[in-house]
Structure formats: C-alpha cells, structure tokens
Amino acid sequence: MAVQIENLGQLDRKVTLEFARADLAKAKEARLAKLGKTMKVPGFRPGKVPKNMVEKQYGMQVDFELQFDKASELFYELARNEKIMLAGQPRLDPKSELDADTVVFDAYFEVLPEVKIGDFSKAEVTKYTTDISDAEIDRALDVLRKQQVHYHPRGEAGEHGDGGASPVAQAGDQVVIDFVGKIDDIEFAGGRAENFEYVLGEGRMLPEFEAATLGLKAGESKSFPLSFPADYHGKDVAGKTADFTITVKSVNWAHLPVVDDAFALSLGVTEGGVAKMREEVKVNLDRETKRRITSLLKGEVMDKLNSICELDVPKSLVTQEQERMVESARQDLIQRGIPNAKDAPIPAEMFAEQAIKRVRLGLILSDLVKQQNLAATADQIKAEIDEQAATYEDPKEVVRWFYSNPSRLKDIENMVLEDNVIKYFTSQAKVIDKTITFEELSKLN
Template identity: 50%
Template sequence: MATAVETLEKLERRMTISLPLAEVRAEVEKQLKIRAKTARAPGFRTGKLPMKMVEQQFGYQVETSVLNDKVGRAFSDAATEHNLKVAGVPKIEPKENAEATDFVAFDATFEVYPEVKVGDLSTAEVEKSTSDVSEAEVDKTIDILRKQRVHYHVKGEQGAHGDGGSDLTAKETDRVTVDFVGKIDGVEFAGGKAEDYAFVLGEGRMLPEFEAATVGLKVGESKTFPLSFPEDYHGKDVAGKTAEFTITLKKLEWAHMPELDAEFAKSLGIEDGDIGKMRADIRANIEREVRNRLKAKNKDSVMDALIKVSELDVPKALVEDDIDRLMEMARQDMTQRGMNVKDMPIPRELFTSQAERRVRLGLILAEVVKENNLQATPEQVKAQVEDFAQSYEDPKEVLKFYFGDRRRLAEVEALVLEENVVNYVLGKAKVTDKQVAFDELMGNNQQQG
C-alpha cells in the first residue's frame, strides 16, 4: 500500500510504500524453492542442496529481486490510482526511522510532468527568413565544382591544355614543390626542414611570410628570409620566435580548371553532357539546400517564440536523462572522428543548457500538438521521405531504408510534427519577413576564394 502523495518542491513528490513482511517472505521462500531445483554445489547432485545452503547462496539476491519487483508494482499502481504522470525514474530508498512492524517501508521520491501553459500565440513575434537563388549562385557553385576538379601541369611544358603561359615565376594558385630548412640562432629546429614539400600558393596552408617569399621564384632559385612565428603558433618550441629560412623551388605547376563543356557535365552525372540540364540539376540541388536551411532557421525562430510565450517547470530528471543522451552522442561522434575518448572526462555542465532547452521544447510541442491536433499524417510522412530520396542516386533504396524500419520512420514523423507546429505558429503569430543573403544563409561556404 502507499500513503498520500506529498509535495516537496514544484514538481517533486514523495510517497511511502509499505509491503507486508509476511507477503515478502512468502514470495522469497517460493523463489528460493524454485532456485533449489537447479542449484549446484561441490559434493551435491543438482537440486539436492539443503535449503539452508540455498538461502546462503541465493538469499540476498532473491530478496532484493522480490523487493524491487513488489515495490515497483506498488509504485506503479499508486501512480495510476493518484493519476500521476511520473517524469523519469523514481528514487526508492528504505524509509528512515521506520518503526518495527509487520511491514517493510520505502520512500519513493519522484517528479511529475508539469502543467504546460501556452500563451496567446497572436502575441508571439517571429522573424521569418527568406532567400533567393539567382543565376549568380548557380555560376558560383559551378566554379566551386570546377575548382574541386582542378589538375596541375608543369609550367613551360606544352600539353593538351597549353603550357601555362610565358611567366615561369611562382604566383598565386600555382602548386610549388620546395626544399626548405629553418634555423633559430643558427641551429636547425624540429619540424623546420623538409624536402619535396608541395603546397598551393594562396590556400593559406603556409604562414604568409613563407608564401610571400616563394612568390616570384623560378625553378632552381633559392631565397633566404626571416620568418616570425605567431605567439599562439601550435609548435610551442618556436612560438613567438623568429627563424631564418632558406627555400629552394624544385617544381612549378600551373592550375588548369576543367572547361565548362559536355565532358564536365558528364563528370557530374549528366549522361548526354547537356550543359542546360547540368545547370538545372545544380539549381535544383541549391534550391533544396536553401529550402532546408530556411526551414531549420525558421524553426529555431518559432521555437524561441514558443519558449517566450509558454510557462512551465522543467523536470530535472528529464534534463539529466537528456544530458546522458547528449554525452553519449558526443562520445560516439568523437570516436567516429578517430579520437580515443575511453578515459576522457566530459563535463556534464557542457550539455546542461542544451538539454534543458530540448526538454522544455519537447513538453511545449507535445502540448501544442495535443491542443490543436497537429499529429503527422501518413501522407505527410511519405512526402517527407520522398523529398529526402530526391537527393540520392537511387531513391527507391532510400524509401526502403526508411519504410523498412519503424524507428527511422518515427524520426521522420517527429520532423513532420515539428513542421506542423512551425506552420501552425507562423499562421497565428506576428511574422516579420527578413531577406537573408545567399552567402550568409549558406555560412559563406559558397563564396569563392
């Protein structure tokens, strides 16, 4: 049986669960007799151990199991009886200062789900971002795709694409191969020497002074120059110091970008090499990416607005559970990146704010969905999966991937549900349109240079 529910603080509750000792002992004895049938010990046949030995061997384990089972069921029954929506796992401990009676008592401390009050959405202010895709963005993307397929030829040597011009000195965009040696106070230092080292001028792979000294050299020429390492340079032994470098240019190659022709279009999967089809495909891909980024940006804006107009207490237990999930996700991500995180401590507080927001939003979204019947429909889920599939070579395999696994489909349903909430809020709130520059939306990933 359970006592009345006691309110401790906000969402925290406590109840005392009492179990008749006779009932517990009877169940323990029953379980021990079952164990006795298969129990083994040196000198005894299976199932022939004296009960006293069975009790010594399994008594504590069986008693703990019986108590856990009975307390768990009693708590569940009491929660149902009191119409409690329990958040997280209750903390159950033997009751302190319990009087010796025919009952064994436990205190169950737990949290309940909060009442969520979503305010007047017509007062919510949401900034809705929009962005356009012009031909300039298509051209810029094509240039990036061409740069990704750049290849190099030795300057001055005639080939299928020419000889790179009459200027045989190193300049920006050229790939140079050099020998170099650096000295500090006349002494070579670790990492300051290399042979046949290749890099592209202008990519920022080397320190600016090193690149500047290389520009203008011809093959076979050498140059000696001072180089000051920054104070925050990754090599601590040389950080903040000035070295004297000597470089020798051994090979000079010019960059040739593929022509914008049928062969280039075919390299991007356009079988007949039609440039117009290639541009249309690139535009479609850009527009899909822009649409997805705008959707994510506007979703964040809506979620911020929902938080502002909603009132609720957040269960600590749910936040702690979400911190555990975020930490595990972080560990998996670092492991996939090749990092050894087995013994690496990850502070929980790094994830507290994010977990609290996620839990808060989850509770708010659930309330908005319930109040306004915004559940994801099968048709919406199918349309979302088909949209995912468009960006893959074999859309049928993508459909099979999602519809063949209920958990993956549940993830899509969650996305659709969020989108339903976003659209609903945008239809109610004070919405201000904001034009976002393409490069800003894409995080400058599309900029040249």
C-alpha cells in the same frame, strides 16, 4: 491504503510506501524453489538441496529483491491511480530493517512540469527567400571545376598552354618547396620539410610564408623572418619569431576544365550536355536553398519557443539527456578511430546547458502538439518520405528502406511534427519576409 504525497520543491515529491513482509511469503518461497533447482552443493543432486540450505544461501538476497520489487509495484500503482505525470524513475529508499514485519520505503520522484505557453502573436521571426540566378549556377560550376583542377609546370608548353610567359609563382599556383626554420639559430621540431606542396592563396600557410614565396621561380631561394601568432597551434613556437629559408623546386599553374559537354559528362550528365547540367545544378541549389531556409526558420522558432514559454526543468530528464549526449560523443570518437575512445573521460557537465535546452524544448513541443493537435499524420509522413526518395536513382527502394526500420520512420515522424509546429507558430507570430542572395544565405548561422 491512504498515502500522502509530500511536496519537496518545484517538481520534487516524496511518498512513503508500507506493506507487510508476510505478503511476500509466497513469492519468496517460489523464488527460493527456483534457485534451489540449480544450486550446487557437494553431496546433493541438483534440485535436491534442502530448503533450509537454500534459505541460508539466498534468503537475504531474495528478501532484498522482493521488497524492492514490491515497493516499485506499489509506487507505479499509486502513480496510475493518482494520475501522476512522472518525469523519470523513482529513487526507492528502504527505511525499515530487512526482517521487519512491516516494510517501509520512501520513494523520491520528479513530476513533469506545467508548461505555460507564451503569446506567439508577440513573437517575430524572419523567413528568407532566395532566387537561384544564372550567376549562382556559374559560381556552383566554378566550385565543381576547382574540384577537377590539375596543374602544369609554369612556362612549359603543353596541350593546355603554358600558363603565361612569366615563370614566377603567382596567386593560385601550386608550389613545391624545401624549407628550414630556425629560432635563435637552432632548428626547431617541424621546422624542416622537403618537397612540401601547397597552393598560394588558399590560406594553408601563414601570410608571411606565402608572401615570401610569391614572385619566386623554380630554383630560387629566399630567407625571411616569420612571427608565429601567440595563439599558434604549435605551443613551442607560438609568439616567437623564426628565420626561414625556402627553396622553390617547382611552380605549377592551375588548369580548370572548360564548361562544355565533356565536363558535363564527367559529372555524370549523359544526355543534354551543358544545358542539362545547368538544369541539374539549379535543382540541387534549389533543394539546398529550401533545406537551408527551413533550418534557419526552425532554429529561430525553437529559440523563440524556448524564450517565451515558461516551465521548470526536471533534473532527472536533464541527467538522462546528458548521459545520451556523452554516449553519442563517445560513439563519435570511436567511429573516428580515436585511441582509447571507449575509456576516454567525457564529463557530463560539458553538455549541461545544451541538455537543459533540449529537455525544455522537448517538453514545450510535447505540450504544444497535444494542445493544438499537431501530431504527424500517416499521409504527412508518406509525403515527406516520397520527397526525400525522389532525389535518389531508385525512389521505390528508398521508400522501402524507410518503412522497413521503425527508427528511421520515427525520425521522419519527428521531422514532420517539427514542421507542423513551425507552421502553427508562424501562423500566429509576425513573420518578416526577407529576400537575400544564395551567397548571403550560405553565410547565415
């Protein structure tokens, strides 16, 4: 049967499908017979219900289902024969009466767009380089030391000293206070606390609050005004000025562990002491640096691909991507224990822009991979898994873990594929090499 595909726009198409209702007779008879075997009617044993009663009960439903099935079958046969690159499932719209001799459906569908790959040689990307110095290792160790910080009352002698002669609160000290806040002489919700603990200089409290606490010692009190910012999270006090009174209960100075063999042992370094610990810290920093540099380059390459390649975006694929993102957001809420997360309204529109970008990139990458033969090979996938497994205590077990799950293996395949695209892109584009410090690297988005 000759069919004509109608162009409704950039990617939208329509085709009319026709077939004889009589073509469904045998299929209808078989389906009604199957339904009759389980149909329950008073006075009849199962499987013995007369055909006319089965027809009366299920005939219209079966006609409806079979006609849609047949229309779907004809559509996909047409798509195969005409080599139509479908962007999604068709929408089948019945145009004839259910009992018409000739059944007519209009099928509305989208086709995949033509991707116009831009000129990569005109693109410019930055590739960062970072050397891990002893200073970077020292900073990392300081972070690890702060994770093991403990506090002693200021001025009281102990095994780690007294923290200095001055008993007053200083930056970096942990203070325990009682406080009361009032607005127009009326205490407000959340404005009172006892034995409230925080560390000066960490930014947990508003600047005026910290400034008032500095210089006080245990047992001293102080009253002061505090202006809440207009965008303060507490809407009842945002933009208002409160009068606070604080009483310091205790002032404690921070003792950080010394970087020695005992500290190394506390981090799980059983042999080699400080030297081995520094070596392991450098390995971790090198690994983090590589991951960060790769991530930045990937982000820049993907943005360039998105901007220099041209294509129309199928609405159906965007809708599907929005639905996936809504479901992902809902699962995240459920995992975080948010009440009523299963029924919480999550508008798909909030993901529209991100969904369009993802679909665009997916189509661009798919086209580029086919054109340049950039698909991930088995050897590349194995090499990536081996590299990731090497960071664990039992690499062989991690390798088995990856290969035992098709989904995890697919994630690795996609990762390698993206790496192949990045390598190809940077081989064509202008790459600017830039050396920066680890600290500068960590601040880049």
